[in-house]
Amino acid sequence: MSKVAEIIARNENSIRADWLDNMSNSIQRDDLMSKAELREQTSQLLSSIIQGIKVDESAKLDGSAWNPAKELLQEISASRARQGFTPSETAQFVLSLKQPLFSVMRREISDSDELFHAVTTITALLDRLSLLTSEAYMATREELIARQQQELIELSTPVVKLWEGILALPIIGTLDSARTQVVMESLLQTVVATNSKFAIIDITGVPTVDTLVAQHLLKTITAARLMGAECIISGVRPQIAQTIVHLGIDLTQVITKAKLSDAFALALQRSGRTVVRIAAGGSSTNKGAGLPTPMTAPKEE
Amino acid sequence: MSVLKREQLPLKTSSDVVAARQRVRQWATDLRFSLVDQTKLVTAASELARNALDHGQGGLMTMEVVNGLAKTGLRLIFEDTGPGIADIEMAMKDGFTTGSGMGLGLGGSKRLVNEFSIESQVGKGTKITVLRWK
Amino acid sequence: MERIPILRMGDFLLITIQVDMHDKLAMQLQDDVTGRIADWASIGVLIDISSLEIVDSFIGRMLANIAAMSRVLGAETVVVGMQPAVAITLVELGMSLPGVRTALNVESGMELLYQSRAALGTGTGNERIEA
Numbered sequence: 001m002s003k004v005a006e007i008i009a010r011n012e013n014s015i016r017a018d019w020l021d022n023m024s025n026s027i028q029r030d031d032l033m034s035k036a037e038l039r040e041q042t043s044q045l046l047s048s049i050i051q052g053i054k055v056d057e058s059a060k061l062d063g064s065a066w067n068p069a070k071e072l073l074q075e076i077s078a079s080r081a082r083q084g085f086t087p088s089e090t091a092q093f094v095l096s097l098k099q100p101l102f103s104v105m106r107r108e109i110s111d112s113d114e115l116f117h118a119v120t121t122i123t124a125l126l127d128r129l130s131l132l133t134s135e136a137y138m139a140t141r142e143e144l145i146a147r148q149q150q151e152l153i154e155l156s157t158p159v160v161k162l163w164e165g166i167l168a169l170p171i172i173g174t175l176d177s178a179r180t181q182v183v184m185e186s187l188l189q190t191v192v193a194t195n196s197k198f199a200i201i202d203i204t205g206v207p208t209v210d211t212l213v214a215q216h217l218l219k220t221i222t223a224a225r226l227m228g229a230e231c232i233i234s235g236v237r238p239q240i241a242q243t244i245v246h247l248g249i250d251l252t253q254v255i256t257k258a259k260l261s262d263a264f265a266l267a268l269q270r271s272g273r274t275v276v277r278i279a280a281g282g283s284s285t286n287k288g289a290g291l292p293t294p295m296t297a298p299k300e301e
Numbered sequence: 302m303s304v305l306k307r308e309q310l311p312l313k314t315s316s317d318v319v320a321a322r323q324r325v326r327q328w329a330t331d332l333r334f335s336l337v338d339q340t341k342l343v344t345a346a347s348e349l350a351r352n353a354l355d356h357g358q359g360g361l362m363t364m365e366v367v368n369g370l371a372k373t374g375l376r377l378i379f380e381d382t383g384p385g386i387a388d389i390e391m392a393m394k395d396g397f398t399t400g401s402g403m404g405l406g407l408g409g410s411k412r413l414v415n416e417f418s419i420e421s422q423v424g425k426g427t428k429i430t431v432l433r434w435k
Numbered sequence: 436m437e438r439i440p441i442l443r444m445g446d447f448l449l450i451t452i453q454v455d456m457h458d459k460l461a462m463q464l465q466d467d468v469t470g471r472i473a474d475w476a477s478i479g480v481l482i483d484i485s486s487l488e489i490v491d492s493f494i495g496r497m498l499a500n501i502a503a504m505s506r507v508l509g510a511e512t513v514v515v516g517m518q519p520a521v522a523i524t525l526v527e528l529g530m531s532l533p534g535v536r537t538a539l540n541v542e543s544g545m546e547l548l549y550q551s552r553a554a555l556g557t558g559t560g561n562e563r564i565e566a
Contacts, residue, residue, distance in 0.1 A: 188519030
């Protein structure tokens with residue numbers, strides 16, 4: 001055990017008292033946390049830090065001796081975030097331990113080189129520990145955002161059954177890799193569930209198509225093809241068509257249509273169906289066309 | 302990152318590769334990975350286990366459940382004491398076409414996981430570590 | 436050693452893969468299929484993989500090999516029932532199985548085989564399934 005660690009371990013009680021006493025009101029936040037809870041947190045944190053520093057005083061914080069401290073900091077971060085502390089307040093809570101530690105070092109070390117070493121060691125350590133609290137806070141927020149994003153994505157890409165065996169997937173908004181995953185899964189599962197051989201992916205609502213978006217679309221189309229379903233891309237605006245050609249994206253293997261109605265007509269045709277106009281007088285026929293019920297021509301998009 | 306659970310399986314025969322796949326499937330299910338993520342992980346495990354057997358002359362798979370910051374993951378480590386890979390960069394390129402059987406499937410496996418690292422020494426062996434977060 | 440059973444349906448072969456195959460079993464299947472095509476002069480092979488939860492590069496190559504070898508022997512191959520998670524993983528893996536025709540299920544797969552049989556001009560071509 002290093003001299004720094006030994007000094008801290010020996011003076012644990014007075015350090016803790018000093019830390020609590022000198023915690024400024026801004027860090028204490030009586031409104032959010034009781035004195036008793038604060039005492040508990042400082043006590044646990046200090047002893048876990050001592051546990052770590054006894055084995056390794058470097059600020060690398062690897063090695064199992066530091067795990068209790070790291071886990072405790074994560075818990076403290078999470079619970080304080082829930083209670084309404086800002087991440088800065090939590091980080092400062094950890095940093096406020098510096099002063100009591102410096103005081104103790106000053107009292108016990110007379111040699112100036114040794115004192116300097118002690119101060120830099122403590123500084124590096126506590127800086128790293130307080131950064132951990134910020135990282136933990138951000139990780140929790142990020143996880144929440146990811147979950148909300150997921151829900152949003154699932155809500156915003158419905159798969160619609162246009163006809164027996166023909167699905168439509170209107171995409172509104174940007175298509176990033178996370179969304180593509182959800183879109184792919186959703187589409188393919190519906191393909192299986194409805195036994196649909198055709199899926200029309202409409203990109204009227206996709207603002208830009210760059211190489212990445214094209215790649216995502218191609219992945220979806222390839223996956224569908226592997227399963228035995230054909231995809232048609234519709235809603236290709238003139239600007240998009242230009243971009244695609246300029247970027248040199250190869251869509252020769254893909255059927256594309258400017259309008260959803262054209263794509264639908266093609267899918268109907270490819271699935272052996274045709275559309276008949278009902279004769280005046282209301283007579284209709286089911287034979288030959290293979291349609292379950294008569295249908296009028298689709299409206300213009 | 303802390304390791305919550307750990308298990309090791311030998312990779313000495315082709316039945317071991319099947320057993321390894323099924324064990325990874327079991328753990329991924331227990332951890333409640335989504336079906337697609339499970340499939341990706343088990344497929345990567347199958348590729349890498351087979352590599353260790355066919356190219357690495359047999360080896361070992363270690364499975365670990367790890368805890369990161371606010372997330373859980375499944376880590377798989379494939380080690381063999383085979384001839385090692387001389388040119389790792391080449392090996393990571395997508396070398397296979399269906400039918401020719403070339404390429405070690407490493408580049409593909411990398412795309413199936415969140416984290417991928419490879420250490421290899423010619424004459425000593427290879428160690429590949431992959432991880433997928435839930 | 437256990438083998439994947441190959442059923443004969445007239446001019447076609449029907450193979451349902453329901454077990455998690457180890458490599459030797461997959462190689463055995465490749466051999467068996469080519470043998471059977473020769474024995475029975477089959478002109479179509481239907482492989483049902485709806486029970487397969489994993490298709491890795493080895494299995495993928497097996498499927499592509501069966502399709503290629505069958506074609507040389509004059510038979511069309513259709514793979515049916517691929518699960519969505521499997522398709523997504525294969526695409527990420529970089530395998531698109533070129534040369535392998537696919538269909539959603541056994542019915543549509545058989546329809547494809549009937550169509551190519553009719554195109555070949557063999558058989559009466561009258562046994563069509565209504566869409």
